[in-house]
Amino acid sequence: MCPAISRDEWLLDPGVAFLNHGSYGATPRAVLAEQERWRALMERHPTHFMSEELPSAVRSAAARIAAFVGARPNDLVFVENATGACNTVLRSLHLAPGDEILLTDHGYAAVRKAAEYVARRAGARVVEAAVPFPLQDAAQVVAAVSSRLSSRTRLVIFDHITSSTAVIFPVHELTALCRAAGVPVLIDGAHAPGMLSLDVPSIGADWYTGNCHKWLMAPKGSGFLWVAPQRQTDTHPLVISHGYGQGFTAEFDWIGTRDSSAWLSVPAAIDFHERLGGTKLRERNAALAREQSSLLARAWNTERGAPDALTGSMATIRLPLREAATAERALALRRKLFDDHRIEAPVNAFAGALWVRISAHAYNRPADYARLAACFHP
Numbered sequence: 410m411c412p413a414i415s416r417d418e419w420l421l422d423p424g425v426a427f428l429n430h431g432s433y434g435a436t437p438r439a440v441l442a443e444q445e446r447w448r449a450l451m452e453r454h455p456t457h458f459m460s461e462e463l464p465s466a467v468r469s470a471a472a473r474i475a476a477f478v479g480a481r482p483n484d485l486v487f488v489e490n491a492t493g494a495c496n497t498v499l500r501s502l503h504l505a506p507g508d509e510i511l512l513t514d515h516g517y518a519a520v521r522k523a524a525e526y527v528a529r530r531a532g533a534r535v536v537e538a539a540v541p542f543p544l545q546d547a548a549q550v551v552a553a554v555s556s557r558l559s560s561r562t563r564l565v566i567f568d569h570i571t572s573s574t575a576v577i578f579p580v581h582e583l584t585a586l587c588r589a590a591g592v593p594v595l596i597d598g599a600h601a602p603g604m605l606s607l608d609v610p611s612i613g614a615d616w617y618t619g620n621c622h623k624w625l626m627a628p629k630g631s632g633f634l635w636v637a638p639q640r641q642t643d644t645h646p647l648v649i650s651h652g653y654g655q656g657f658t659a660e661f662d663w664i665g666t667r668d669s670s671a672w673l674s675v676p677a678a679i680d681f682h683e684r685l686g687g688t689k690l691r692e693r694n695a696a697l698a699r700e701q702s703s704l705l706a707r708a709w710n711t712e713r714g715a716p717d718a719l720t721g722s723m724a725t726i727r728l729p730l731r732e733a734a735t736a737e738r739a740l741a742l743r744r745k746l747f748d749d750h751r752i753e754a755p756v757n758a759f760a761g762a763l764w765v766r767i768s769a770h771a772y773n774r775p776a777d778y779a780r781l782a783a784c785f786h787p
Contacts, residue, residue: 414685414771425747426777428754430768431575431600431723434623436678443677444628447670459666466673467662473676474621474633479608485635486661487672491599493647494618494634495520495566498595499527501644506532508563511592513538513553515571515578520597524566533563542760543727544715547579554583562592569598569605569619573757575723575766576715577605584613593640599632600624603682604691604722615640624694624722624770627678628671634661685771694722697769701778702726705767710787714764725757725764729787734758750784 418437421427427435451458472482488494499510510524514537524535538557541549554567565587570577580596587594593615601607603624609617617635621627636644641657652659682690699717702724706713714725732738739756742763746752755766767778 416772419772421772424751426750426752426754426780428752428767428773428777428781430770430773431572431623431766432755433629434620434626435770435772436622436626436628437681439681440626440628440674440677444670444674447673448668451668451670463669464662467669468658470673470675471633471658471662473679474602475635477607477625477679478602478619478633478635480610480635483658484610484638484641485633486658487669487675488618488632488634488661489630490622490632491597491618491620492517492519492523494616494632495595495597496523497634497647498616498618498644499523499564500647502527502564503643504528504531504533504563507561508533509536509559509561510534511536511538511554511557511562511565513540513550513567515540515542515574515576516566516568517572517597517599520566536562542574542576542714543712544576544719546716547582547719550576550578551582551586555586558587558590558592562590564595565592566595566597568600569596569617570600570721570723572599573725573759573766574714574764575720575725577719577721580612580614588613600721600723602633604694606688606691609635610637616644621675621678622671625675625678625682627675630668630671631675631678690771691722694769694771694773695720697773697775698722698724698767701769701775702767705765705778705782708782708787709785722770723766723768725766728756728763728765729785730763732763734761734763739763746781746784750780752781752784754781 419435475482475485528535536557538553540553569580584594595616596614598619602619615637621631622629646661648664650664652663699720702713705726709729711727711729736758739758742756757764
């Protein structure tokens with residue numbers, strides 16, 4: 410297992426037990442320095458940079474992240490984040506009254522709202538598959554989605570790794586199920602790059618999006634959208650600009666003046682990830698999350714949200730509290746953890762209980778989780 414890396418590689422507050430890499434990530438000093446280098450190049454000669462240097466630089470960076478996730482460069486474009494990518498796909502759909510968009514109840518709330526907005530404008534509707542929680546095995550996820558597919562389903566959206574419950578969904582099995590029914594698939598892989606080893610095309614989805622600012626540790630504002638070749642003609646960015654009609658990558662690479670330094674710094678983030686071990690780092694982080702979530706569940710006499718097979722570098726543990734599981738109470742507990750104990754960890758209300766979600770990255774150590782364990786008692 411890779412050893413923990415010194416927190417000095419990051420700007421993290423040394424007094425905080427930071428167990429929430431999953432929400433916004435944490436960008437290392439080395440990657441931030443690369444972003445500043447790109448910004449300086451841009452400001453040294455803005456016109457030349459934007460018109461002559463940026464187009465090839467964006468494609469070069471896109472080729473690097475494409476290789477990291479097993480894709481062809483021309484099938485992948487940069488976006489600000491996975492939520493924006495999901496909006497892009499939803500706004501590119503052609504829906505009719507009575508059509509359905511299928512999601513699960515573990516899905517990201519922002520993506521659900523985007524789906525509801527698009528469906529409402531077309532006279533369509535959003536359908537929800539209730540996935541059991543805590544989960545025992547992947548078959549429960551497949552069964553839940555299968556039970557809600559219908560002849561009216563026009564798109565299925567599911568997470569690769571769920572945000573609030575930290576479960577790895579069986580994406581290959583789910584995609585095969587939907588393809589057999591003739592339904593296109595959008596996978597929200599916000600947490601996957603840098604947590605899991607990826608071969609995106611092999612999953613068989615129509616669209617796949619991931620964030621680079623989370624587990625891959627790139628700057629905020631860096632994500633990608635992979636689109637299967639047969640879907641690229643009808644998939645357009647939210648902002649239509651000069652590239653419209655010139656092809657998939659041309660439309661997305663230029664949508665007007667923007668600071669692209671986060672995108673251009675993704676290769677440096679991949680280099681940093683590999684320097685810390687790459688595959689071994691991912692395995693180390695997952696092992697730490699599984700080990701410490703099990704220790705917390707035993708300390709509190711509660712349970713984990715998912716077994717090891719469905720757990721990566723994040724895990725959820727039920728809190729030992731007998732009280733109403735509301736979003737307001739979850740937020741209050743999260744604030745109390747930070748204000749009283751200097752612990753950053755999200756608390757969520759789900760399936761009638763309160764759950765804490767822990768993350769494990771290179772800078773985390775068992776002592777971080779021991780601080781959390783002492784905050785609650787069975």
